[in-house]
Amino acid sequence: MKMRQLPLKNLLGRPGRTAALVLLTAFLALSVFGGSVVVRSLRSGLDSLQARLGADIIVLPASAESKVSFKDLLLQGTAGAFYMDASALDRVREVEGVEIAAPQTFLASLKADCCAVKVQVIGIDPDVDFTVKPWIDRSYSQGLDDMAVAVGCRVTADVGESLKIYDRYTHVVAKLAETGTGLDTAVYCNMDTMKALLAAAEEKGVSHKITSDDSDLISAVYVKVKDGYDVGLVNNRLNGHVRKATAVKARSMFTDVSDSLTGISRTVTLLIGAIWTLAFIILVIAFAMMAAERRREFAVLRLVGVSRRGLCGLILTESALCSLAGGALGVALAALAVFPFTTLIETRLGLPYLAPSIGAALLLAAGTLLLTLLVGALASAWAAWRLSRTDPGTTLREGT
Amino acid sequence: MLRAEGVSRMYMRKTGQANHFYAVKGASLALVPGQVAVLTGRSGSGKTTLLHMLSGLLTPTEGHVWLDDADLYALDDKALSRLRNGRIAVVPQGRSAIDTLTALENVMLPSLLYGGAGDRAAALACMAALGVEHLANARPAELSGGELRRVAIARALSQSPDVLLADEPTGDLDDENTALALSVLQSAAKRQGRAVLLVSHDTEAVRYADRVYRMDGGTLSEGQ
Numbered sequence: 001m002k003m004r005q006l007p008l009k010n011l012l013g014r015p016g017r018t019a020a021l022v023l024l025t026a027f028l029a030l031s032v033f034g035g036s037v038v039v040r041s042l043r044s045g046l047d048s049l050q051a052r053l054g055a056d057i058i059v060l061p062a063s064a065e066s067k068v069s070f071k072d073l074l075l076q077g078t079a080g081a082f083y084m085d086a087s088a089l090d091r092v093r094e095v096e097g098v099e100i101a102a103p104q105t106f107l108a109s110l111k112a113d114c115c116a117v118k119v120q121v122i123g124i125d126p127d128v129d130f131t132v133k134p135w136i137d138r139s140y141s142q143g144l145d146d147m148a149v150a151v152g153c154r155v156t157a158d159v160g161e162s163l164k165i166y167d168r169y170t171h172v173v174a175k176l177a178e179t180g181t182g183l184d185t186a187v188y189c190n191m192d193t194m195k196a197l198l199a200a201a202e203e204k205g206v207s208h209k210i211t212s213d214d215s216d217l218i219s220a221v222y223v224k225v226k227d228g229y230d231v232g233l234v235n236n237r238l239n240g241h242v243r244k245a246t247a248v249k250a251r252s253m254f255t256d257v258s259d260s261l262t263g264i265s266r267t268v269t270l271l272i273g274a275i276w277t278l279a280f281i282i283l284v285i286a287f288a289m290m291a292a293e294r295r296r297e298f299a300v301l302r303l304v305g306v307s308r309r310g311l312c313g314l315i316l317t318e319s320a321l322c323s324l325a326g327g328a329l330g331v332a333l334a335a336l337a338v339f340p341f342t343t344l345i346e347t348r349l350g351l352p353y354l355a356p357s358i359g360a361a362l363l364l365a366a367g368t369l370l371l372t373l374l375v376g377a378l379a380s381a382w383a384a385w386r387l388s389r390t391d392p393g394t395t396l397r398e399g400t
Numbered sequence: 401m402l403r404a405e406g407v408s409r410m411y412m413r414k415t416g417q418a419n420h421f422y423a424v425k426g427a428s429l430a431l432v433p434g435q436v437a438v439l440t441g442r443s444g445s446g447k448t449t450l451l452h453m454l455s456g457l458l459t460p461t462e463g464h465v466w467l468d469d470a471d472l473y474a475l476d477d478k479a480l481s482r483l484r485n486g487r488i489a490v491v492p493q494g495r496s497a498i499d500t501l502t503a504l505e506n507v508m509l510p511s512l513l514y515g516g517a518g519d520r521a522a523a524l525a526c527m528a529a530l531g532v533e534h535l536a537n538a539r540p541a542e543l544s545g546g547e548l549r550r551v552a553i554a555r556a557l558s559q560s561p562d563v564l565l566a567d568e569p570t571g572d573l574d575d576e577n578t579a580l581a582l583s584v585l586q587s588a589a590k591r592q593g594r595a596v597l598l599v600s601h602d603t604e605a606v607r608y609a610d611r612v613y614r615m616d617g618g619t620l621s622e623g624q
Contacts, residue, residue: 001505001512001518002512002518003512003513003516010498012500013499013500013501014500296494296495297498300492300496300497300498301498302481303455303457303484303496304484304510304555304559305482305486305510306481306513307477307478307481308477308481309477309478310481391458391459392452393453393455393457393458396457396493396496397452397493
């Protein structure tokens with residue numbers, strides 16, 4: 001036997017008490033790691049969504065809100081279709097203060113071969129698009145040819161495969177990086193492909209026409225406002241100038257989401273804080289009780305020559321071993337509870353949710369373990385200090 | 401040689417009044433290598449308090465304890481702990497085993513400190529001298545009071561100390577094992593040149609003594 005094995009022997013020799021301490025620290029680690037991953041994923045999701053859109057103003061058909069929530073379309077991938085005549089794009093461009101106006105056309109597919117559920121097809125104009133195209137360019141920079149599509153990461157079709165939409169075969173040329181939003185379940189194509197798909201839908205009896213003679217349809221216009229112009233003012237001008245359309249400031253579109261996210265973050269943070277405060281108090285009491293119960297044992301160690309510092313080291317090592325075991329267990333349990341159910345959490349919360357990368361998750365796990373170690377050390381420090389300061393002679397007398 | 405010079409230990413009574421008393425007052429004695437000293441006295445007379453002060457476990461409120469040239473309570477904790485580990489062995493009253501270690505590991509414990517590898521053979525020899533070597537792998541919870549006491553004596557002997565202080569070393573022992581323990585402790589003094597102090601109620605212990613001390617109300621005197 002080596003002296004450094006004594007803390008481990010002490011822990012293994014008292015399995016009940018050790019298990020209680022490990023479970024308590026596991027609960028701590030589970031709450032902080034699980035909570036942190038969820039809050040971080042929500043923040044990343046919102047950041048990603050805002051980065052993807054990047055527009056100051058979005059102009060939608062006046063009827064859009066009644067057909068489908070645009071917010072739901074983005075956040076949850078709810079398939080939707082609302083249209084206005086492409087001439088609305090020209091009207092938007094006429095408004096003073098508009099720097100770029102990029103159209104997009106949406107098409108809700110029927111149940112496609114690729115997916116168990118409907119997917120949203122989004123047609124973009126690659127020449128002017130400044131919202132989706134930069135994101136597509138990161139995965140595929142050669143431009144979207146006719147009948148070529150880029151798919152979101154949750155669409156079950158890989159690069160090189162064909163994707164049948166309304167009996168038209170499209171060619172998957174890129175799979176896009178995850179955003180944690182409804183954009184991940186969408187399919188992107190150019191406007192000519194979109195026209196072909198709209199025509200195919202028409203043949204299937206799914207009409208999107210808003211008048212009998214319209215030929216070009218768009219669903220939304222994304223507007224970037226020139227520097228020096230007030231977004232609110234340009235928004236008001238658009239609402240006055242473009243008929244049968246509603247201009248919405250992008251920032252206000254995210255206000256609800258951002259508020260929900262802040263609320264959830266606050267709740268999770270408060271919950272974690274409450275759990276940690278409670279668990280810290282319980283740990284302090286547990287270590288104090290342990291110290292009281294083992295006073296005689298520690299006095300005997302002093303009697304055979306263990307110094308005060310050595311005794312503190314022994315107690316802190318036991319605490320560290322418990323914290324490490326509990327921390328690892330808690331992180332593992334939280335990972336099992338959070339990572340496999342990313343989609344479920346996103347759906348239940350109804351908010352953009354972008355799970356951290358493996359590297360970020362490992363960093364969070366390491367941070368959680370460090371925090372658990374620190375709390376364990378702090379909780380046992382008082383007991384260790386008190387014990388090391390007690391005259392062993394007094395303890396040995398009391399214990400007889 | 402271990403010397404105590406005018407050591408006292410004062411305690412405050414928790415009565416709400418400014419009240420104090422001396423558990424030990426002005427005690428002086430010398431423990432000589434190769435000799436067995438026995439300290440007797442009534443319960444509560446201050447015997448254990450004096451033993452703890454002699455062993456560096458309880459700081460006296462007055463006086464000094466010297467081990468050769470070293471004033472124990474002038475040393476810092478690290479130096480005192482190391483000195484205790486190497487030169488002063490104590491058999492305390494009552495249970496003194498670490499429950500999570502086997503009897504043998506308990507006996508080896510002092511030799512594992514400060515980078516020691518632990519002397520298994522020496523530990524087993526000490527256990528054999530006290531008739532408990534067959535309990536080497538037993539846990540303290542499996543041992544009787546008498547067996548634990550002999551394991552504690554074996555641990556003190558295994559330290560090969562210059563000074564061995566034993567508080568009621570025969571308290572839980574039957575006559576046969578009392579005689580065995582006392583003869584082993586006497587042998588430690590006579591054959592190995594250790595200074596031994598036995599605190600005991602047991603009149604049998606006096607038979608092994610070279611010097612006898614008596615405590616009465618915190619005051620130490622020599623002779624029966």
